[in-house]
Amino acid sequence: xxKRTKNELTLRIAGESGEGVITVAESxxxxxxxxxLHLATFRTFPAEIKGGxxxxxxxxxQKPISHHNDLADVLVAFNxxxxxxxxxxxxxxxxxxxxxxxxxxxxxxxxxxYVAIPFRKIAVEIVGxxxxxxxxxxxxxxxxxxxxxxxxxxLLEERFRRRGQAVLENxxxxxxxxxxxxxxxxxxxxxxxxxxxxxxxxxxxxxxxxAAIGSLAAEVDCYFGYPITPSSExxxxxxxxxxxxxxxxxxxxxxxxxIAGVCGAAWAGMRAMTATSGPGVxxxxxxxxxxxxxxxxxxxxxxxxxxxxxxxxxxxxxSDLLQAIYGSHGDTPKIVLAPTTVRECLEIVVLAFNLAxxxxxxxxxxxxxxxxxxxxxxxxxxxxxxxxxxxLPQPDTLAAEKYQRFQLTDSGVSPRVFPGTPxxxxxxxxxLEHNQRGDPGYDEQIHTIMSAKRHKKIAALAQDPWISGxxxxxxxxxxxxxxxxWGSTAGPVREAVxxxxxxxxxxxxxxxxxxxxxxxxxxxxxxxxxxxxLVPEMNFTGQLATLLRSTYRVPTARxxxxxxxxxxxxxxxxxxxxxxxxxxxxxxxxxxxxxGAVLESVGSEQAx
Amino acid sequence: xxxxxxxxxxxxxxxSSLLSEPVIDPGEYGYIPTSGLTxxxxxxxxxxxxxxxxxxxxxxxxxxRYVAASIGTGCNEVITTQNTSCWGKVSVDHNxxxxxxxxxxxxxxxxxxxxxxxxxxxxxxxxxxIAGDGGSYDIGLQALLAWIARAEDGVxxxxxxxxxxxxxxxxxxxxxxxxxxxxxxxxxxxxGNPRTPQHLPDLALAAGAPYVAVASPVHHxxxxxxxxxxxxxxxxxxVECYSVCPPGWNTETDYFFEITRLAxxxxxxILYEAELHRKEGYAIYTLNYLPDRFxxxxxxxxxxxxxxxxxxxxxxxKVVQRYVDRRWAFWADLLEHNGVGEKVIVRLxxxxxxxxxxx
Numbered sequence: 010x011x012k013r014t015k016n017e018l019t020l021r022i023a024g025e026s027g028e029g030v031i032t033v034a035e036s037x038x039x040x041x042x043x044x045x046l047h048l049a050t051f052r053t054f055p056a057e058i059k060g061g062x063x064x065x066x067x068x069x070x071q072k073p074i075s076h077h078n079d080l081a082d083v084l085v086a087f088n089x090x091x092x093x094x095x096x097x098x099x100x101x102x103x104x105x106x107x108x109x110x111x112x113x114x115x116x117x118x119x120x121x122x123y124v125a126i127p128f129r130k131i132a133v134e135i136v137g138x139x140x141x142x143x144x145x146x147x148x149x150x151x152x153x154x155x156x157x158x159x160x161x162x163x164l165l166e167e168r169f170r171r172r173g174q175a176v177l178e179n180x181x182x183x184x185x186x187x188x189x190x191x192x193x194x195x196x197x198x199x200x201x202x203x204x205x206x207x208x209x210x211x212x213x214x215x216x217x218x219x220a221a222i223g224s225l226a227a228e229v230d231c232y233f234g235y236p237i238t239p240s241s242e243x244x245x246x247x248x249x250x251x252x253x254x255x256x257x258x259x260x261x262x263x264x265x266x267x268i269a270g271v272c273g274a275a276w277a278g279m280r281a282m283t284a285t286s287g288p289g290v291x292x293x294x295x296x297x298x299x300x301x302x303x304x305x306x307x308x309x310x311x312x313x314x315x316x317x318x319x320x321x322x323x324x325x326x327x328s329d330l331l332q333a334i335y336g337s338h339g340d341t342p343k344i345v346l347a348p349t350t351v352r353e354c355l356e357i358v359v360l361a362f363n364l365a366x367x368x369x370x371x372x373x374x375x376x377x378x379x380x381x382x383x384x385x386x387x388x389x390x391x392x393x394x395x396x397x398x399x400x401l402p403q404p405d406t407l408a409a410e411k412y413q414r415f416q417l418t419d420s421g422v423s424p425r426v427f428p429g430t431p432x433x434x435x436x437x438x439x440x441l442e443h444n445q446r447g448d449p450g451y452d453e454q455i456h457t458i459m460s461a462k463r464h465k466k467i468a469a470l471a472q473d474p475w476i477s478g479x480x481x482x483x484x485x486x487x488x489x490x491x492x493x494x495w496g497s498t499a500g501p502v503r504e505a506v507x508x509x510x511x512x513x514x515x516x517x518x519x520x521x522x523x524x525x526x527x528x529x530x531x532x533x534x535x536x537x538x539x540x541x542x543l544v545p546e547m548n549f550t551g552q553l554a555t556l557l558r559s560t561y562r563v564p565t566a567r568x569x570x571x572x573x574x575x576x577x578x579x580x581x582x583x584x585x586x587x588x589x590x591x592x593x594x595x596x597x598x599x600x601x602x603x604x605g606a607v608l609e610s611v612g613s614e615q616a617x
Numbered sequence: 618x619x620x621x622x623x624x625x626x627x628x629x630x631x632x633s634s635l636l637s638e639p640v641i642d643p644g645e646y647g648y649i650p651t652s653g654l655t656x657x658x659x660x661x662x663x664x665x666x667x668x669x670x671x672x673x674x675x676x677x678x679x680x681x682r683y684v685a686a687s688i689g690t691g692c693n694e695v696i697t698t699q700n701t702s703c704w705g706k707v708s709v710d711h712n713x714x715x716x717x718x719x720x721x722x723x724x725x726x727x728x729x730x731x732x733x734x735x736x737x738x739x740x741x742x743x744x745x746x747i748a749g750d751g752g753s754y755d756i757g758l759q760a761l762l763a764w765i766a767r768a769e770d771g772v773x774x775x776x777x778x779x780x781x782x783x784x785x786x787x788x789x790x791x792x793x794x795x796x797x798x799x800x801x802x803x804x805x806x807x808x809g810n811p812r813t814p815q816h817l818p819d820l821a822l823a824a825g826a827p828y829v830a831v832a833s834p835v836h837h838x839x840x841x842x843x844x845x846x847x848x849x850x851x852x853x854x855x856v857e858c859y860s861v862c863p864p865g866w867n868t869e870t871d872y873f874f875e876i877t878r879l880a881x882x883x884x885x886x887i888l889y890e891a892e893l894h895r896k897e898g899y900a901i902y903t904l905n906y907l908p909d910r911f912x913x914x915x916x917x918x919x920x921x922x923x924x925x926x927x928x929x930x931x932x933x934x935k936v937v938q939r940y941v942d943r944r945w946a947f948w949a950d951l952l953e954h955n956g957v958g959e960k961v962i963v964r965l966x967x968x969x970x971x972x973x974x975x976x
Binding site: 237264 | 659690711713714715751754755756758781783784785787788790799800801802804805806807
């Protein structure tokens with residue numbers, strides 16, 4: 010038998026929602042994470058409440074990975090639709106394992122290995138319940154991937170113990186039936202194997218869970234929220250866990266009340282947050298402006314989905330960037346941050362709390378549906394490295410009789426005093442334009458001065474040491490083609506850059522995590538060093554590209570997709586190749602004509 | 618606030634004090650010769666809302682008017698908009714979550730403008746707003762009460778399945794006390810939903826709706842008559858439909874009828890209608906269904922997984938029983954007014970002829 014690949018596997022399992030597809034994939038993921046492997050996953054949700062096509066793909070690797078991979082090594086299909094929908098995503102030379110009871114013809118492709126398995130029949134004959142076919146599949150796959158049996162057993166026990174001994178025993182029966190079938194019939198199937206590594210066990214969590222844990226780590230006091238896909242998980246996690254640590258969880262009647270609750274709690278000195286999706290942020294817009302005006306800290310997590318309006322509730326998109334930055338009427342400075350991995354979801358939420366409190370303004374954290382719902386391994390040391398920094402009021406240093414809540418300072422940040430602080434620090438917090446004391450005033454001077462004061466803070470933030478070194482750069486240093494992207498698209502971009510460099514096309518990439526303000530000290534050196542820029546993002550108009558073009562003079566190629574699914578690294582690689590080809594063509598033409606570069610140089614960007 | 622009068626008849630009647638003519642009575646078996654929600658919807662097996670929508674549309678068509686529906690985001694919208702053909706010859710305006718009633722208002726204003734311009738005959742369209750409990754009790758409440766306050770003509774149907782089901786079972790203003798949802802979990806410091814539910818028909822009546830009713834898709838004739846009355850009575854009328862939700866309530870899919878029956882016999886669900894003569898300052902309450910015997914609340918709670926934890930805590934069960942008893946006091950007055958004697962509470966297992974309910 011030929012040699013089997015070790016610890017490098019992309020598996021996709023597809024079937025009907027409710028068939029236990031996710032259970033199988035998650036179980037293998039959990040075992041792999043305990044073995045110390047790195048994991049990245051991707052799953053789709055049907056729009057229906059129950060039923061509908063569903064699939065989960067995961068990639069396990071010995072090395073750190075940033076993407077769930079374009080094509081699967083192994084595809085497990087429980088029904089016809091699962092094959093039709095996913096066959097194109099199986100790589101050449103991959104293995105298709107399908108339910109042998111499927112009656113329609115199986116699509117044929119050269120190089121694909123076909124394995125028909127009677128999942129349903131085994132489940133009916135041995136367990137007596139067709140619903141157990143997912144556990145049979147788990148048994149078969151765990152044998153084929155040589156997963157440690159004790160780990161699988163432990164997992165099933167954890168999962169089913171609470172549902173009674175009979176349920177557990179039935180599932181164990183299904184598992185053993187699967188293992189036995191694989192031993193007897195599938196000994197010649199060559200699929201990658203997964204083995205324990207020397208690395209410590211990893212945590213496995215979704216982006217939403219990470220964001221919720223991040224908020225707990227950041228000592229959040231109050232959470233206000235309203236259910237909306239795909240952010241509801243954050244709310245559900247905090248409903249369960251925030252009261253345990255002495256926090257207050259409140260479900261409001263809509264998003265307007267949620268953000269208004271956050272506003273009230275922030276005024277009273279609490280660390281407060283809410284999580285929602287695009288439609289929710291649209292409703293919250295007015296009060297986001299109030300938070301900017303009254304200079305109160307708040308954290309808003311926006312798990313983006315396809316828009317506008319109700320849009321694609323269960324699909325991914327990155328089309329709320331400009332809404333996050335410019336949303337709400339008037340000039341409303343806000344901090345906008347975008348994590349790129351599950352680990353960063355946790356870290357960036359903590360940072361958002363720190364920055365919002367320090368600069369006294371709302372901070373929006375942009376997740377998207379893929380990032381929110383994908384399971385990923387996170388090193389167990391993640392919590393140890395977190396820095397929770399409180400910027401608490403120091404009334405001792407202030408003279409109450411001269412206290413001005415909106416005092417003009419060099420940084421624009423004014424002394425904050427919590428309501429009820431003894432010594433006569435009372436002030437009125439109002440959405441009307443106000444003077445330094447907080448008294449309403451509309452004369453031309455006040456509005457000019459106070460607008461400048463509020464924007465001074467955002468300029469100061471761009472220089473803050475707390476955000477230095479946050480952007481990630483990768484690729485070949487000398488490259489003249491640069492990529493700037495944000496959010497979860499960083500995963501496929503990292504993959505594409507690596508492939509391009511392997512193919513001999515020098516490319517490098519910059520992924521800023523702070524999107525408002527644009528951090529000149531990150532962007533300028535990068536943009537000066539490249540001649541051509543590509544901005545891939547999952548929206549129709551190219552929102553980050555528009556933003557960059559409004560600030561820097563950069564010849565920018567945009568790569569936009571609104572398909573509801575994340576980019577494949579191949580799509581980005583093809584665009585890189587296209588640019589590289591046109592660049593070499595143009596350079597050749599330029600050298601023939603002796604006119605220098607045809608494209609405008611990137612080095613001449615204007616400072617903000 | 619207004620004087621409460623009791624109807625001296627118990628049961629459903631096609632007559633209304635606000636209508637000169639009776640509405641069409643579909644008879645004992647509730648047969649209606651019109652089509653409602655047809656195949657193609659993607660509701661779960663055993664969904665009460667699908668049946669309710671079907672019957673609401675059929676009843677509206679009985680009025681002979683063209684049905685224009687404004688539907689809010691929610692389960693009903695999700696399951697009927699994947700294959701829109703299931704709506705048949707109904708025009709549907711799917712709007713956002715908070716604004717079912719406001720959109721209904723816009724639809725109606727446009728229709729009235731067309732009538733004024735002589736382009737459509739008066740009385741040719743019925744405008745109906747259909748939304749869930751999340752879209753009515755929580756986020757859409759402001760729009761709903763303001764629509765009632767404006768006294769515009771239309772029907773608002775609230776399909777109440779007592780939580781946000783399509784986003785993953787989060788609690789709403791209609792979630793019962795002690796129910797487990799994903800935002801009202803059980804644990805060391807939490808005992809499910811700590812609040813008792815609001816009651817939308819009460820709110821609507823207080824806001825000035827001329828006609829409010831509670832219906833159930835199990836009682837076809839009652840529902841058909843109520844929806845027709847809501848359509849014919851001028852002004853903003855509200856019908857709330859009790860909608861069993863197997864995934865959200867954690868029940869078997871084929872006990873739709875039994876669960877509804879138990880809800881009625883435990884008196885948690887009360888089928889009634891109220892007609893408000895706003896200018897005269899009085900409201901007439903009619904009790905539409907009086908069960909033969911009353912049952913203790915546990916028997917309803919036991920049918921649903923969402924109350925599993927609640928049932929482990931006898932004190933909490935007592936709270937629910939007290940809530941039900943006290944709320945019934947109002948209807949006990951009505952029974953006394955009608956000369957019906959006090960009923961006794963009988964346990965299911967103590968009744969020889971009762972069909973045992975699988976739990």
